[in-house]
Amino acid sequence: MLEGHALVDDFSIQLEAGRVHAVVGESGSGKTLSALAVLGLLPEGAAVRGSAMRGGVELLTAPAALRRAGFAMVLQEPLSALNPVLSVGAHLVETLSVHGARGDLRAAALALLAEVGIPSGEERLKMFPHQLSGGQRQRVSIACALAASPQVLIADEPTTALDASMRGVILTLLRRLAADRALAVWLITHDLHAVRGASDEVTVMYAGRVVEHGPTAGVLESPRHPYTVALLASNPAGAKVGVPLPTLAGAVPLAREVIAGCRFHPRCARVVARCRVERPEWVEDVACYLAHGEGA
Ligand SMILES: Nc1ncnc2c1ncn2[C@@H]1O[C@H](COP(=O)(O)OP(=O)(O)OP(=O)(O)O)[C@@H](O)[C@H]1O
Numbered sequence: 375m376l377e378g379h380a381l382v383d384d385f386s387i388q389l390e391a392g393r394v395h396a397v398v399g400e401s402g403s404g405k406t407l408s409a410l411a412v413l414g415l416l417p418e419g420a421a422v423r424g425s426a427m428r429g430g431v432e433l434l435t436a437p438a439a440l441r442r443a444g445f446a447m448v449l450q451e452p453l454s455a456l457n458p459v460l461s462v463g464a465h466l467v468e469t470l471s472v473h474g475a476r477g478d479l480r481a482a483a484l485a486l487l488a489e490v491g492i493p494s495g496e497e498r499l500k501m502f503p504h505q506l507s508g509g510q511r512q513r514v515s516i517a518c519a520l521a522a523s524p525q526v527l528i529a530d531e532p533t534t535a536l537d538a539s540m541r542g543v544i545l546t547l548l549r550r551l552a553a554d555r556a557l558a559v560w561l562i563t564h565d566l567h568a569v570r571g572a573s574d575e576v577t578v579m580y581a582g583r584v585v586e587h588g589p590t591a592g593v594l595e596s597p598r599h600p601y602t603v604a605l606l607a608s609n610p611a612g613a614k615v616g617v618p619l620p621t622l623a624g625a626v627p628l629a630r631e632v633i634a635g636c637r638f639h640p641r642c643a644r645v646v647a648r649c650r651v652e653r654p655e656w657v658e659d660v661a662c663y664l665a666h667g668e669g670a
């Protein structure tokens with residue numbers, strides 16, 4: 375993306391109405407930048423090349439209003455998305471109004487709260503963000519996103535700020551909304567285990583590149599890239615007392631670090647000579663020589 379070095383290279387994703395597509399990877403792998411690149415919200419000085427098509431329209435060269443129309447975003451920390459001095463009702467009514475809704479906006483706001491599973495909507499409309507629990511806040515920020523009647527909902531780590539029991543609830547809600555509203559959901563998370571049952575497809579990123587993609591159930595059952603295998607192995611939920619949790623040694627390289635060949639090779643348990651010199655091609659949804667029958 376940046377002249378000189380690419381923070382994200384060869385990113386590709388296909389979103390479909392009614393389906394959740396999860397993008398998974400460790401911190402710094404480029405999950406957020408990829409989404410911001412499509413929306414035209416990259417930091418100053420960053421450039422993007424390539425193509426982002428929606429319904430036959432090239433978004434990357436479209437004027438900002440057209441480019442972002444139909445998209446809504448839900449962020450990790452709902453408090454930063456909500457205005458502390460506005461009531462829940464004011465948030466929803468204002469968003470509905472800005473996005474062209476007419477008629478009884480209060481009734482529309484109540485319907486949105488019901489849709490995201492907030493009971494006693496009348497009372498909640500009067501409340502302020504700090505008076506809600508974390509889970510309720512995230513539901514309100516999802517309701518605000520829906521108030522824009524999006525076709526695509528980008529949810530960037532929507533559950534990281536929540537406690538464990540609430541995470542599954544919010545992911546289930548997103549999947550139901552995708553189905554009910556024929557909404558395409560682009561779900562960003564660092565937790566590959568969390569996407570089980572929560573997404574239809576998964577794209578795994580490592581250090582700015584996509585390493586594997588496929589239907590979620592298939593990738594979780596038979597991961598093909600050693601990075602996906604390592605992510606699945608380091609699952610605290612499957613930990614046994616007295617047995618050390620498998621971890622992936624090392625850290626994601628810095629964006630500016632030049633690594634020849636496969637960017638994962640310094641951490642890969644199955645590295646072969648070729649991985650150190652040549653970047654693996656993207657073949658049949660995976661970028662790894664081993665998956666392509668080499669070096670076994
Ligand atoms: N404004 C910026 N200026 C320079 N580099 C940046 C900027 N924003 C992000 N980067 C770099 O781009 C890379 C990808 O960042 P990105 O935020 O997309 O990662 P991420 O996968 O979303 O990580 P996280 O899980 O921590 O949110 C990182 O190496 C990061 O340091």
Ligand SMILES: [Mg+2]
Pocket residue numbers: 405406407530
């Ligand atoms: Mg991010």
